[in-house]
Amino acid sequence: MRANTNTAVAERRVRAESAPAPATGKRRGRRPAQWAALGFLAPLAVYLAVFYAYPLIRNIDLSVHAYNARAFVLGNAKFVGFDNYAALFGSPAFGPAVRNTVVFTFGSIAAQYLIGLALAVFFRANFRLSGLLRALFLVPWLLPLIVSGSTWSWMLNSDTGIVNSVLRAFGIGEVNWLTSPDWALTSVLVANIWLGIPFNLVILYSGLQNIPEDLYEAASLDGANAWQQFWRVTVPMLRPVSAITLLLGLVYTLKVVDVIWIMTTGGPGNVSTTLAVWSYREAFGTGQPDFSPAAAIGNLLIVIALVFGFLYLHLQRRQERS
Numbered sequence: 358m359r360a361n362t363n364t365a366v367a368e369r370r371v372r373a374e375s376a377p378a379p380a381t382g383k384r385r386g387r388r389p390a391q392w393a394a395l396g397f398l399a400p401l402a403v404y405l406a407v408f409y410a411y412p413l414i415r416n417i418d419l420s421v422h423a424y425n426a427r428a429f430v431l432g433n434a435k436f437v438g439f440d441n442y443a444a445l446f447g448s449p450a451f452g453p454a455v456r457n458t459v460v461f462t463f464g465s466i467a468a469q470y471l472i473g474l475a476l477a478v479f480f481r482a483n484f485r486l487s488g489l490l491r492a493l494f495l496v497p498w499l500l501p502l503i504v505s506g507s508t509w510s511w512m513l514n515s516d517t518g519i520v521n522s523v524l525r526a527f528g529i530g531e532v533n534w535l536t537s538p539d540w541a542l543t544s545v546l547v548a549n550i551w552l553g554i555p556f557n558l559v560i561l562y563s564g565l566q567n568i569p570e571d572l573y574e575a576a577s578l579d580g581a582n583a584w585q586q587f588w589r590v591t592v593p594m595l596r597p598v599s600a601i602t603l604l605l606g607l608v609y610t611l612k613v614v615d616v617i618w619i620m621t622t623g624g625p626g627n628v629s630t631t632l633a634v635w636s637y638r639e640a641f642g643t644g645q646p647d648f649s650p651a652a653a654i655g656n657l658l659i660v661i662a663l664v665f666g667f668l669y670l671h672l673q674r675r676q677e678r679s
Contacts, residue, residue: 413659419652426646434649441653450627450635458611458631461546466606468550470599473557478591480558481565491558498555506619509548510535513620535621541629545617552616553609557602564598565591597673604669608662618642632658 420441422434445451476494480487497505512519513534521531534544568591576586614637617623623630623638630638632654640651 416652416655416659419648420656422649424648424652429646429648437649441649445650445653445657450630453627454630454632454635457542457627457629458633460542461549461613461617461629461631462607462610464546465549465553465610466603469553469557469606470561470603472550472554473602474561474595474599476554476558477561477565478587480562491562494558495555497552498559502552502615503619505552506548506616509544509551509616510620513544536625538625538628541621541625545620545629548616548620549610549613553606557606560598560602561595564595568594597676600669600673604665607665611658611662 421436421438422428423437423441424434428434480491511517513521515521515531515533515536518534520534524531532540534540572590572594573586576590581589612633613631614633617629617631617634618637621629622642623634627635636651636654636658639647639654
């Protein structure tokens with residue numbers, strides 16, 4: 358009996374010693390792959406750290422110190438905590454800037470989206486000159502913003518602008534588009550809408566191409582007319598593309614400075630001053646740079662953009678679960 362037991366134990370020991378060590382082999386096999394993954398991730402990590410993390414941290418640092426031009430050069434700015442934010446919310450310019458930002462941002466993205474969607478549906482028919490016309494619609498998007506802003510500034514000039522020249526030709530009085538408190542914000546809003554339509558057209562047109570024709574054929578067989586097909590097929594199928602288009606349009610429009618600054622410099626007074634323009638004016642537009650309030654306004658814009666970004670992610674996850 359003991360001999361049999363000893364023999365069984367010896368056999369188990371031999372099997373254990375002769376069996377390969379899978380864990381060690383896997384660890385050795387994973388190391389090159391892990392190093393390769395880290396090698397590919399390193400440039401991205403460096404890029405994010407240098408161009409995103411550091412500017413954000415630096416902006417927060419500027420907003421909690423009293424940085425003027427002298428302190429910015431010498432690096433001896435006084436720590437003031439949240440005083441810059443308190444001054445920002447207590448400023449008489451804060452309310453008008455927020456109102457102008459809301460009107461400019463949501464007016465721009467709503468008009469850009471609706472016009473871009475209408476053009477995308479129109480070009481979906483693929484008629485003979487559709488490709489050429491789509492290319493022409495991209496021109497505003499391809500032009501440098503300083504060129505676009507200068508062009509609109511010339512067109513809406515009270516004395517020599519082409520818009521007032523047309524109005525005079527029809528016997529209509531001149532309008533001070535860029536210097537009137539009633540028209541300045543509308544003027545920059547129209548210019549920004551014109552600039553953003555091509556982006557919406559391109560994205561929404563691409564989304565329409567991904568909708569299967571079978572859905573439209575099935576809806577047609579069920580008796581749906583063109584309008585019903587648009588609401589029952591196009592709009593639901595285009596919802597994910599529409600959401601990201603509106604989010605990108607919102608983030609872009611929140612930070613628009615150049616077009617407004619070229620056309621009105623935020624005036625007259627503060628009539629067309631948005632939060633982004635106010636930030637730029639505090640930092641560079643007065644001749645006496647005050648970087649800390651400008652950074653505080655910039656951080657407020659970042660928070661607003663993050664709120665809408667997280668809202669988009671929440672809605673997207675809820676839609677995926679449903």
